[in-house]
Amino acid sequence: MVKPTKGVLSIASIAALGVLAACGTTSTPTSSSAGATGIAGCHGTITVASDMPLTGGDATDGPFPAYAAQLAVTQANANKLMGGCTLKYISKDDSTVLKNGHDPAQGAANITALAADPTVMGVVGPFNSSVALSEIPVASRNHLALISPANTNPCLTAVVAVCSDPTIAINTASLYPGPHTYFRVIASDVQQSEIDAYVAYSVLKAHTIYVFDDQEAYGRGLALLFMKYYKADGGSVVGSVSLPGATTTFSTQLSVAQSKGAQAIFFGGTTGNGCGLVRRDMGSAGMNIPLLGGDGCEDQLFITNANSGAKTSEANGSYATSAPDVTKLASSATFFSQYAAAYASLPAPYNNGTKEPYTAYGYDAMNILLHAINSVLVGNGGQPPSSSQTFRDDVVAALRQTSYDGALGHTTFDANGDTTNTGFTLYKVTNGAWVGVNTYAVDTSGNVSVKS
């Protein structure tokens, strides 16, 4: 496997890509050309950055949104989105050898270094919620905009019921010593769990459920939120259990679930922590009820694990909600073809943006940042505000007004910086593969509806 390093995203490649991108920018949002004329006389340098885990165990995920963000910058340069000003891009890696992947301490160090550069106006990142916990306070203190393509932990932006659970223990208020400069273009687990509860109760028609979680912040948070919304929907939770990720057999708890008459099983957690094994053990216990999970379950490993037991097609009929399959959205088609053209020379899988769910999120996050900067320049007579801090504050203010049509569809942010573009697709294992069933959206009052 080729592990891209910071060097891959060099200035030289940006320049080369700029030519490529300039030939096919048909889908570049129209607002840019309107703004470009007024800011032709812009002076100075504006820097944007991305912060993703690029190496170690995260090398299969983080580079995709980083490449996508870089593509957005390349296209902006080709289109003179910043007029006469120079637009620079820095790629940061928050992985360390020590952690063999994302490292919150490295993330905080990266943001500290970027904030010290007065030309840096915003950062796309981070990828992992645990890194966000250490980066958000640094960004907030420095008034620096931070836009995540992939953080789903609800407690990063708002206090919800589960934040005080000992497994999660996030004090949201303490994350923001300065202004609230954090945004995300992906919906949080609050929306996901609302949709999960709706799916369990109204789609799968399970009125009693047994809930597993994997004792980790993501899984436990999702399970707690799920139980809250499921009960609100009228369902009855007959039992719940938190088991460590190393658990190898779930038959004891499944026997309990069986005896309590559960009509479905919910698993809050990741496949690596046992989602597929629960399905496997359901087969051994002869339980013919559905299993529902969150996005942590929707992967190939789930199918492998679920089918590893005596029943080799046990995975069939399992359900999981996950980020909408953006490759199916009409709005993303142009982006993915541009990505493929721009990065054709990269080794597989990095030459294909559809190989990772968050690629398009990285692209839209950077474009939203660039357009916010553009709108500040336009509003300031085509010039950057005199002080760096004012500039950064103005960028954050402009981000709040975002109304952007990109690869993901239409994005706006609510008061907490969360996207209002909330969709989750329900997937079902059919003939040994995850197949999208329906995409659901949830409105601010918690009503779930079919989106597509």
Add this chain to the structure above:
Amino acid sequence: MSDQSGTPGAAPGGTGGRTGAVTLVDQGNLGPRTSEGSSFFGAVTPIFRFLYSLISKNFGALLLALIVLSIFGTFLQGGATLMGNQIKNALVLGAIYALVAIGYTMVYGIIELINFAHGDVFTVSGFYAIFIANTLHLNSLATSSFGGLLLALAIVFPLSMIAAGLTGMAIEFVAYRRLRDAPRLAPLITAIGVSFLIEGVMLVREGPDYVTTGQASWINGTAFTIGKVAVGYTDLFVVGTALLLMFALGAFVQRTRLGKAMRSTAQDRTAALLCGIDINRTISATFFIGSALAAAAAVIYSINYGDVKWNIGFRLGIIAFTAAVLGGIGNIVGAGVGGFLIGLIYVFGGSLIGGAWSEALIFAILVLILTFRPVGLFGVEVTTRA
């Protein structure tokens, strides 16, 4: 001339002199603390001392009562079906713990080393079994007919066990032999190092995720149903094979020349030498057999669960070690029974008070054993040697 203070009051059937004979370790230094031996309890009031000795002497009975109570509690909670299902779950789990625990106890018995790498030998054996089954196309053989299944089992068990046995011997030869006369801490730390090394190699070779063994489909179907509890052929296979192996081991250690050499080496290495016993070979053989049993457990695990992962042996190993301590470290029968008891505690504890507490419960039991009954349930009579 013998002090029978170590004879457990509640040890289930047949723990007379013969049980002691299968014990590999001198537990003289592990005897229940008497009042003058324990400064802490000795210092407290006589009531505490009385309570301590009461618990210490009746530890087995108390534990058994606790298990019976929790089984009854499960019955109240979910009826006979839940109770039956959980007993089945506990026996399947306990069988695997028991086989792994025997490896710990044999090695401790003969060289007084907690072989931390033993759990990892279990994991490695799981991968050996996958390799053997895939190379020899046993999966299609085993699912073709009943005769094919027997043939596949007759191939995969001995080959995995031999491979694991040789691995165990190699570990002893490379890592422990030179340290045999070193202070105890040195081989213990080496054992932890070997464990990390094996896990690291497996992580790199096999990846971080569960690997499908492909053996879960070898045996399936329901053998019979008691009430609403369906007992599968796999369940019978797991428990039956484990019991068979344990009895075979018992007979081996009790009756054969090598078995007697192992027992005598465990009891007195110098005397064994004077009898002309080759100590190195005997210790090698002990590692071979202990590791082979771990391999048998791994094959059973592969067939029952269908997944192995680079680090599954770690937790399983520690729980199995607790089973060995519960039974009386060094005591083979104790390890077998301890494995099943730990299976019961794990499952019924998990069923009653929530699975999150299962492992905490196991280690709480470990602490209680070490406090009240360091020789374990089946500990041997502490013999005064003149």
Add this chain to the structure above:
Amino acid sequence: MSENGQPVVAIAADTTTVTDKVIDLRAIDVYYGRVQALIGVSLEVRQGEIVALIGSNGAGKTTTLRTISGLISPRKGQVLLFGKAIQGVGAAQIARLGVGHAPEGRRLFARMTVRENLDMGAYSRGDRAGIRTDLERVYTLFPRLRERDSQLAGSLSGGEQQMVAIGRALMSAPKVLLLDEPSLGLAPILVDAIFEVIREINAKGTTILLIEQNALLALKTAVRGYVLENGAVALAGPSEELIASPDIQRAYLGM
């Protein structure tokens, strides 16, 4: 002394000048870590003899036996068994060469039966018939052991344990038997019985090297004796000479 105060039966052998040396220690130095336990000890045991090794506690008697049976290696000097150097050969191998050792403290396999202990003595033998004969012989020498053959060795009395220890050493059909304090902790009547058996064993042709706290008993049983003091041989000679020696009488015989 009781009725066994007779002169040693086997003395006749000495007159026929036995030349083949079963055990021949040549100026051995033995160390425990940095502490020197034996200093240039030379000693020989000839075919058919009973030789006694006497001396106070810590003089190096047990160490001498441990060196012969290979439990410890000399740093200097030679250990010859039937004329062949065996230092560094390893205890298990030496046992197979015909050295039976009933060690200090008996060292029985406490959680094995009497019978199993005796069987372990014959561990390296393959001749089933010979083993059966020797088992019968041990049971004849020690009828108590036959009665207790399925009892755990750890549950026996001290005297019985000593019988098992000697019996176990005999089960290897040794050419030479090393006995370390066979009388330790035994009632006087048992001491006599044990020494009676030792003489019987010797009469059947087994050479014996004996350590014994009771120097008079030892010297009366043996044909020759060695006196160890502080790790070195202080005196050596025929038993009668040693018994007659005023130094020995003062130091070891309490006369």
